[in-house]
Amino acid sequence: MLNLKEATELLMNQGITANEQVVIRWILDGKLKAKRTKNLNIDYFIKPSDLAAFILQKQIEDRCSQFGVDYQDWEKTFYENKKLKQENEELKTMVRLEQTKVRGLKRMLQAEYALADSPPLTYAALLGLDMDADKELIKREFKKLLKGLHPDRGGDERLFRVFYDHYSKAK
Structure with missing residues (x-):
């Protein structure tokens, strides 16, 4: 336990007060x-622990007034900045993913454009015939293919429809 004179001396050494009367006023006001x-x-x-807590509080108040910053607001701002940095990193990751998707789509479009420059697909090429095959040969090959794809013979209905549409157009 410290008496009033010892406490005042410690406060004077810390540069918090200049006289004993101010310390008594803090005690009477309930600050100390x-x-x-x-x-x-x-x-x-x-108690030395009470005096140490009071000294810390006064030093914080002094620094806050010196720098114009409230400690609680500073701490709140610090944690908000930390949270914003984490959100920023998450956004950067999302942007990188989107950029990767865009690059992939660009490659796909380039490949599609490269295919679009190729000669148009003909029915003869689709059926594996020579380019100079006549229409009757193309019709016969379509009929053979349609028989194999017919759903009643165990073929795939969707493929049958697609090739039947092409056959109808070839007629």
């Missing part, structure tokens, strides 16, 4: 915890 002595003299006992 202290117990009165049993003697009738106006003297107080102060």
Whole structure:
């Protein structure tokens, strides 16, 4: 336990106060915890831990007024900045993924454009015939293919429809 004079001396060394009267006023205002002595003299006992907490509080207040920043607001801002940095990293990752998708789509379009420049697909080429095959040969090959693809003979109905449409157009 420290008496009033010792506490005032420590506060003076820290540059917090200049006299004992200010310390007494802090005690009476409840800013600094202290117990009165049993003697009738106006003297107080102060716990070192209470004095250390008071000194820290005063130093924080001094720094806040010196730099114009409230400590609680600063701490809140610090954690908000930390959260924003994490969100920024997540957004950067999402942007990288989207850029990868765009690059893939560009490659697909380039490949599609390259295929579009190739000669048009003919029915003869589709059926594996020579380019100079006559229409009757193309019709016969379509009929053979349609017989094999017919759903009643175990073929695929969708493929049958596609090739039947092509056969109808070839007629």
